[in-house]
Amino acid sequence: MSSVRYQLSSVQVLYGNELGVAVDDLSFDAGRLHLLTGPNGCGKSTLLNLMAFLTKPDRGQIFFDGLAVKWEAQECALLRKRVTLLHQHPYMFTGTVAANVAFGPGARGVSKDRARMVMKESLAMVGLEGFEARNARQLSGGESRRVALARALACQSEVLLLDEPIAHVDRGSAEILESLIASLAARGMTIVMSSHDERLGAKLGARVIYLEDGKVRTSEQLSASASPRGVGGDCDANS
Amino acid sequence: MGSIAESLRTAITLILSGDRDVVSAVETSLGVALWSVLIASAIGVPLGVAVALGKFPMKRTVRVVLNSLMAIPTVVIGLLVYGLLSRQGPLGFLGLLFTPRAMIIGQAILATPIVANYTASAVQGADERILPTALTLGASSLQSMIQLAREVRFGIMASIIAGFGRVISEVGIAMMLGGNIRFFTRTMTTAIAMETSKGEFAFGLALGVILMAVSFAINVFLTVAQESHRA
Numbered sequence: 001m002s003s004v005r006y007q008l009s010s011v012q013v014l015y016g017n018e019l020g021v022a023v024d025d026l027s028f029d030a031g032r033l034h035l036l037t038g039p040n041g042c043g044k045s046t047l048l049n050l051m052a053f054l055t056k057p058d059r060g061q062i063f064f065d066g067l068a069v070k071w072e073a074q075e076c077a078l079l080r081k082r083v084t085l086l087h088q089h090p091y092m093f094t095g096t097v098a099a100n101v102a103f104g105p106g107a108r109g110v111s112k113d114r115a116r117m118v119m120k121e122s123l124a125m126v127g128l129e130g131f132e133a134r135n136a137r138q139l140s141g142g143e144s145r146r147v148a149l150a151r152a153l154a155c156q157s158e159v160l161l162l163d164e165p166i167a168h169v170d171r172g173s174a175e176i177l178e179s180l181i182a183s184l185a186a187r188g189m190t191i192v193m194s195s196h197d198e199r200l201g202a203k204l205g206a207r208v209i210y211l212e213d214g215k216v217r218t219s220e221q222l223s224a225s226a227s228p229r230g231v232g233g234d235c236d237a238n239s
Numbered sequence: 240m241g242s243i244a245e246s247l248r249t250a251i252t253l254i255l256s257g258d259r260d261v262v263s264a265v266e267t268s269l270g271v272a273l274w275s276v277l278i279a280s281a282i283g284v285p286l287g288v289a290v291a292l293g294k295f296p297m298k299r300t301v302r303v304v305l306n307s308l309m310a311i312p313t314v315v316i317g318l319l320v321y322g323l324l325s326r327q328g329p330l331g332f333l334g335l336l337f338t339p340r341a342m343i344i345g346q347a348i349l350a351t352p353i354v355a356n357y358t359a360s361a362v363q364g365a366d367e368r369i370l371p372t373a374l375t376l377g378a379s380s381l382q383s384m385i386q387l388a389r390e391v392r393f394g395i396m397a398s399i400i401a402g403f404g405r406v407i408s409e410v411g412i413a414m415m416l417g418g419n420i421r422f423f424t425r426t427m428t429t430a431i432a433m434e435t436s437k438g439e440f441a442f443g444l445a446l447g448v449i450l451m452a453v454s455f456a457i458n459v460f461l462t463v464a465q466e467s468h469r470a
Contacts, residue, residue: 103373108377
């Protein structure tokens with residue numbers, strides 16, 4: 001039986017008077033692949049930023065490994081060492097690919113030798129061996145996305161949050177990324193990824209969470225219904 | 240026109256011969272300017288980052304004050320620091336007046352708002368993804384800010400160079416706090432002012448040529464550094 005990694009309770013994020021995302025009750029099991037899907041502006045990135053402890057909710061509570069997050073600076077800094085978010089449009093730091101990928105281990109105080117080994121392993125995982133000396137700001141879109149994923153993997157976090165990792169990449173890069181995500185999930189890593197393509201859920205064996213107008217429905221609820229769209233747009237109770 | 244050409248020839252001769260007055264003025268100018276910019280950078284860069292990223296009351300007021308301080312006349316700074324360091328002043332016991340240290344204090348006050356303001360502008364213009372990226376990769380707030388500073392290092396370097404340009408070319412502070420003492424506190428600018436008023440146009444021009452050469456060298460250095468960074 002898997003444990004619950006995240007529990008979100010009555011969580012709301014507001015952008016001024018606009019609702020960013022609202023979740024009455026939603027949990028994410030440890031060691032499982034979860035797919036957040038829904039139209040543009042439905043709150044996928046907002047939810048991932050919350051789960052990465054980069055944004056504080058305006059209302060509600062998030063529990064991580066059963067403990068309520070208090071959103072104190074020191075606590076968030078410690079939690080961010082356990083969770084890594086790959087942004088939708090990743091920023092590459094000035095310098096080489098190696099420096100970028102070794103950033104996370106360096107921030108964790110890992111020795112240079114160990115950081116170098118982790119960096120090489122991470123680049124190999126995304127199929128970019130030999131890219132160490134390349135300028136990180138002069139890569140193609142697909143290469144840049146793969147380096148960003150390698151950089152996130154090098155952090156060796158317990159949870160990996162991926163914001164549209166397969167959007168705007170060529171078919172070859174998409175296949176490599178999908179295969180890597182599936183293999184990481186099979187090894188028991190907790191992964192929450194967002195995508196417009198809800199077919200990815202079935203393809204990768206993920207639990208699917210639908211977001212629409214800031215509200216949430218899960219694949220469990222949808223499978224209990226004859227028609228996924230028949231559940232109703234205002235359903236917001238999940239687990 | 241002929242007198243300018245003649246002065247220029249004399250200036251070149253003075254520079255090439257290593258005239259003691261010229262060398263001393265150059266050394267004092269560079270030494271005082273480098274120290275004052277070092278102090279201004281140590282205060283101004285973190286202050287600029289804090290003003291750009293920090294959320295605190297009166298932030299706009301702090302920015303307005305820093306902007307206003309950029310335009311403060313050098314003689315006003317000279318006057319204020321003179322008041323502090325003069326024998327009757329609260330810091331008179333230190334015996335700093337008419338020493339290079341007094342000039343460094345005054346010029347550091349002059350350069351700090353310049354470095355802070357330009358640093359704040361560089362940080363505010365930085366890509367907004369830098370901090371969240373560093374944070375989510377496990378960096379602490381301090382590590383993230385250091386990374387941000389690395390990403391905008393050429394903007395910060397330009398702010399320091401702007402501060403250096405301001406202090407090496409100023410006269411008021413150097414004259415009031417240094418006293419223009421030969422071989423001790425005489426800088427290129429105070430020497431130019433004095434020698435020109437005495438009618439020693441060639442000597443003044445020689446120092447003017449060196450001042451311009453220093454300024455040109457610094458700009459070349461910055462441009463080359465930026466170009467190699469982009470390559």
